[in-house]
Amino acid sequence: MPIHEKSLIRPENLKTHDNLVIDGINVSGHWSTFIEPRVVTDYNESLEDEIAALPGAENIHRCWQCGSCTNSCTINAIEPRFNPRYWIYLIRVGMESELLRDKDIIWQCVSCNKCTYACPRDVMPEGVMKATAHWLELKGYTPKSPAMHFDEEFTEQVVKRGRIEDTEVLRGFFRRTGQPLLQDWLVEVGWRVAKKLPVLWGIKMALAQVFRPRTRGWRRAQAAIEEYIHEQENERREALGLIGATAANDNADVRKPEAAE
Amino acid sequence: MTKPILIVGGGPAGLAAAHALASIGQPSVLVEKTEILGGAPIQSGYAKLVPSGQWAKDAIGGMVKRVAAGNLVDKRLGATVKAFNGEPGGFVAELSDGSRLEAGAAILATGFTHFDSVNKPEWGFGTYPDVVTTTQVEQMISSGKGVRCLSDGRKPKRVAILLCVGSRDRQIGREWCSKICCTVSANLAMEIREELPETHVYIYYMDIRTFGLYESDYYWRSQEEFKVKYIKARIAEVTSDGRQLIVKGEDTLVKRPITIPFDMVVHAIGMDPNVDNLTISAVFGVDLHRHGYIARQDAYGIAGATSRPGVLVAGAAVGPETIDDSIAQANAAALSALAAARGGTLMQAAE
Numbered sequence: 001m002p003i004h005e006k007s008l009i010r011p012e013n014l015k016t017h018d019n020l021v022i023d024g025i026n027v028s029g030h031w032s033t034f035i036e037p038r039v040v041t042d043y044n045e046s047l048e049d050e051i052a053a054l055p056g057a058e059n060i061h062r063c064w065q066c067g068s069c070t071n072s073c074t075i076n077a078i079e080p081r082f083n084p085r086y087w088i089y090l091i092r093v094g095m096e097s098e099l100l101r102d103k104d105i106i107w108q109c110v111s112c113n114k115c116t117y118a119c120p121r122d123v124m125p126e127g128v129m130k131a132t133a134h135w136l137e138l139k140g141y142t143p144k145s146p147a148m149h150f151d152e153e154f155t156e157q158v159v160k161r162g163r164i165e166d167t168e169v170l171r172g173f174f175r176r177t178g179q180p181l182l183q184d185w186l187v188e189v190g191w192r193v194a195k196k197l198p199v200l201w202g203i204k205m206a207l208a209q210v211f212r213p214r215t216r217g218w219r220r221a222q223a224a225i226e227e228y229i230h231e232q233e234n235e236r237r238e239a240l241g242l243i244g245a246t247a248a249n250d251n252a253d254v255r256k257p258e259a260a261e
Numbered sequence: 262m263t264k265p266i267l268i269v270g271g272g273p274a275g276l277a278a279a280h281a282l283a284s285i286g287q288p289s290v291l292v293e294k295t296e297i298l299g300g301a302p303i304q305s306g307y308a309k310l311v312p313s314g315q316w317a318k319d320a321i322g323g324m325v326k327r328v329a330a331g332n333l334v335d336k337r338l339g340a341t342v343k344a345f346n347g348e349p350g351g352f353v354a355e356l357s358d359g360s361r362l363e364a365g366a367a368i369l370a371t372g373f374t375h376f377d378s379v380n381k382p383e384w385g386f387g388t389y390p391d392v393v394t395t396t397q398v399e400q401m402i403s404s405g406k407g408v409r410c411l412s413d414g415r416k417p418k419r420v421a422i423l424l425c426v427g428s429r430d431r432q433i434g435r436e437w438c439s440k441i442c443c444t445v446s447a448n449l450a451m452e453i454r455e456e457l458p459e460t461h462v463y464i465y466y467m468d469i470r471t472f473g474l475y476e477s478d479y480y481w482r483s484q485e486e487f488k489v490k491y492i493k494a495r496i497a498e499v500t501s502d503g504r505q506l507i508v509k510g511e512d513t514l515v516k517r518p519i520t521i522p523f524d525m526v527v528h529a530i531g532m533d534p535n536v537d538n539l540t541i542s543a544v545f546g547v548d549l550h551r552h553g554y555i556a557r558q559d560a561y562g563i564a565g566a567t568s569r570p571g572v573l574v575a576g577a578a579v580g581p582e583t584i585d586d587s588i589a590q591a592n593a594a595a596l597s598a599l600a601a602a603r604g605g606t607l608m609q610a611a612e
Binding site for chain 1: 480484491
């Protein structure tokens with residue numbers, strides 16, 4: 001098989017055997033490479049409806065595959081696998097297992113919205129990327145990244161008190177990501193700070209850990225923000241029929257993509 | 262006095278030409294080989310027409326009534342022209358019923374023949390009852406019976422429409438685009454979705470050619486309002502697993518082979534030259550286009566001119582054509598025919 005053709009085939013579909021005899025014929029070694037076909041055998045017709053139900057993807061059904069989004073894409077220029085045109089097609093046609101292969105690339109959209117202005121059919125591909133990332137997360141296909149754990153800890157504190165405590169953010173982050181608090185570098189930082197420690201600052205910090213001060217008049221803001229967040233979350237869950245399910249916040253909940261057909 | 266104009270073919274073009282001539286007091290003879298006026302839209306039982314959305318039996322039926330009511334059009338049904346001799350202003354035609362008539366000029370409005378899908382056996386027509394043509398789906402809709410699988414009468418849950426069946430295919434000598442099938446298919450897809458909202462409709466295409474205003478009214482509307490799905494793939498074969506039809510091909514946008522089950526497969530059949538064109542060519546002494554349609558002689562001077570002076574042509578006889586444009590061409594050809602019958606000629610375009 002010519003080398004350039006082999007590169008078109010996914011490595012897991014290339015089968016060779018060190019020692020295989022079929023009907024008396026030795027088919028061992030890479031001279032007898034078998035290729036497993038990867039035929040699409042059905043369309044998942046609910047895929048488009050699910051993603052279109054999330055904010056931003058309402059116009060996905062308009063796409064006619066011209067590729068203006070991919071051509072104008074900031075990320076595609078540096079990561080050729082980032083291809084909004086292709087994913088929109090997979091979603092529209094319902095090739096879910098293909099889409100899940102790219103679950104670790106889709107979130108890389110930087111929302112520059114160049115595609116939004118290039119699209120001749122007002123599909124709003126940027127919105128589709130956002131919705132698809134949410135869909136992957138809500139369906140439990142993608143584990144939370146460390147950055148996401150950090151964001152959640154950070155946001156939670158802001159929502160509760162209108163401010164953050166650096167130390168607590170750090171502690172929360174380590175707790176959420178299952179890391180020990182006593183990291184070598186942190187111990188080192190602690191020592192160096194301790195050596196020139198302004199005592200008053202230290203006391204303030206310690207007190208803040210106990211009393212957890214809130215920005216003045218924050219309670220009303222907290223209630224409004226929390227209400228908005230729950231509203232948004234419920235809207236998305238409702239769109240996917242996930243109402244009642246608890247938020248998937250453990251890595252243990254991550255679903256494995258279905259095996260390729 | 263100007264002799265009558267001989268009009269061959271009682272479809273939209275022939276009816277339009279007869280009406281145009283009658284409206285200025287000019288007698289004509291309308292020769293139609295079948296016993297029914299109206300042409301393909303009536304005889305093949307089309308449903309709603311593009312772009313008016315009117316039922317064919319109302320729209321074209323109205324044209325038939327208009328011609329049938331007047332006395333300036335001499336209707337000769339179930340007849341064909343056997344011989345046609347003479348010069349512009351003084352032709353003599355012999356009909357299959359033995360009658361002879363004088364004509365000042367002739368308009369060939371002889372239309373087309375639907376492509377016979379049996380000529381693409383790999384797509385399953387004639388082998389599996391649930392593989393049907395756009396014409397059959399038109400009939401299911403226009404008859405009021407609804408879109409049903411012919412095998413067992415069930416409502417199809419998933420329908421595939423294959424474009425370019427009998428068009429753009431050198432393998433079977435069809436080197437033309439039939440022009441209307443993309444729009445007709447988008448229209449049919451919307452009609453199917455309207456009747457059966459739970460049914461998913463997929464259109465397999467190589468290009469989408471919903472030209473002019475049909476772009477937004479049919480292609481875009483079918484996608485945006487009716488959620489019809491367009492898949493860029495030319496189908497290799499249609500088979501069956503005994504329960505459903507299996508459509509095989511390559512999805513060219515993802516470079517993946519596909520093997521998808523369907524309940525119904527619809528061939529968007531093209532427009533062949535009229536099967537009688539060789540006879541028509543011999544009887545009237547007009548040249549044919551190399552693909553078998555009646556050749557147009559002069560695009561910029563005498564509207565509807567053929568290779569023989571005084572014999573004009575209009576509508577799908579010259580190539581795949583819409584009903585609207587067939588009617589427009591017929592009106593233009595009627596003027597050219599009247600000029601020829603009166604001994605004058607419209608000028609050729611200056612060279």
